[in-house]
Amino acid sequence: MDMLPLIGHHHVSAITADAKNNVDFYTNVLGMRLVKKTVNQDDPSMYHLFYADERGNPGTELTFFEIPMAGRTYRGTNSISRTGLRVPSYEALSYWSERFSRLGVTHEGIQTEGERSSLLFEDFEGQRLLLVADERTDNDGKPWLHSPVPEQYGIYGLGPMEITVSDRTVTANVLTDIFGFRLEREVSKSTSLYVTGQGGAGAEIYLKEDTESHKERPGRGSVHHVAFRVQSKEELEKWQNWLSGNRVAHSGIVERYYFQSIYTRDRNGILFELATDGPGFEADEPYESLGQRLALPPYLEAKRGEIEANLRPLFVKREE
Template sequence: MTTPTPTPGIHHVTCIAGDPQQNLDFWVETLGLRLAKRSINQDDPSTYHFFFTDAKGTPGTSMTFFPWSDLPQGKVGTGQVSRTAFRVPNGSLDYWEDRFDQYEVEYDDRVGRFGETVLPFRDPDGLPVELVAVEIPEDDPTVPWDEFVPEKHAIRGFHSVTLWEADPQPTEDLLQTMGFEEVGTEQSAGDDPADERTRFAARGPVGKYVDVLPTIESSRQGRGTVHHVAFQTPTDEDQAEMRNAVQSQGLRPTNQINRHWFRSVYFRESGGVLFELATNGPGYDSDEPLDELGERLVLPGQFENRREEIEAGLPDVTIPRADSAEADD
């Protein structure tokens, strides 16, 4: 078998929310991410699909949501992405704690992890999220969106995801097949139910880490949980190589599926977490100008002729807008 081109890291993370307006308000206004795409769940067009990113929709910055208002609360547990972490510039955590106080966001005490400082918090649906203070390199590919949060404090794409696994070894082997390298193990901190976590690193710099914890906790998918995590396979050739490598480990990847802004392959890793392999193109600006991203409901090709029906079934939402003073704070 040909060794696949290593993944650069996380492409996007897709989660389940409840009320769509509450989801928009929190991720745009409170956290300061850009609504780069307002679309539908292509497998359930009666539901929105929101994409929150940096200013340009750079791969490795997309936190996306399916807001299913009638879905019950989920429970984070084994076989799930238990935490999603974002990078913020060093020195920003005081700002974020003050902002969380202002917006009444539930957050926990800071913890140290692999030499970095982590601020855990939850979104309105109870989704566990973290901010990790890091040094942002001058050539970093992310472009901060500063409509609500000043550039010097803005979120700069993913830092990591944490996987809870009953038997970590097969998952760790898979990550190494995908191009992640084990970089260390340390005692867990915060509210993790396990004694230690093992970290794996991709080429980076954005979304480069996956942490694996051995734990047995009951889980239930629903509001406040991660639906799947996607990893970058930038080209179709990269994706085909990775798909073959995954299949050779006894897993069952789908054929390539066209998701309009990228092309995808899905599979469940041995512990039950849904993984996706996603190309980097054609990108979020392939069907609307960069300066107009998120302004309108975009319906991927085959759904456009059902626009009237689909729009009638979706709840009205309002995109939060900043007054010019706030971003200058």
């Protein structure tokens, strides 16, 4: 490989059936910033909502496609089974545990493994999430200053991802042989930890094997795909050539306006994306008003009237 190592997680995209309550949960409960209110570029009839740190920096983005008719998720194997989010300290986890109890958010107690502590919780649709205390500050985002959550406790980036599969060898080979992840350690008989780049919580995947459960049937509250960070479009072009040269089926480079992407799916059905760090979300909106209006890339702007007519109005509370 002549490409630079993947930096870490870029974003995670999931499914919601209720954009209005999704915005309320991720902005008013979790205190993340809605940095982009746009549409699924492959299907403009549905919203695509991006939550992140104050600027929408790569490595901080949790996104949702709204599919109003999405049924419940029947949990199982061959799925991205939990999404991690980073907070700065153990004290932050204590704050979140109390906040979740007060707001009626489903959660478990604080757990500690080695030197790292975490808190499992779910959103209103059963999206499985994890807060992890991580004091590393390199390449990190910055909590949103207008958040209802105090800055010292705020979410500032993506954390470890959990992927559950029926055949661990298949996905392990994709992570190591295709994407250049390295095996950090065996966590248990059924779980391995893989890392990329400089490591750390924002570059970790816990790969679990489950040979007994049925394949997950996705719906509201399930994860669609995980994306890894590529520094530039030039680097992404190198990845495209390498994938093609090694006969790995992929989408080719897809223009997403805020970044460029390549998609590939492994034989367990896990969808992976490589995404560039730029241009970023301020390409069409100023920092001060990110996420306030429906943003469309230039190639969809001519259809704005038609697109808006097919979307349920979604009003976002303005920053004070």
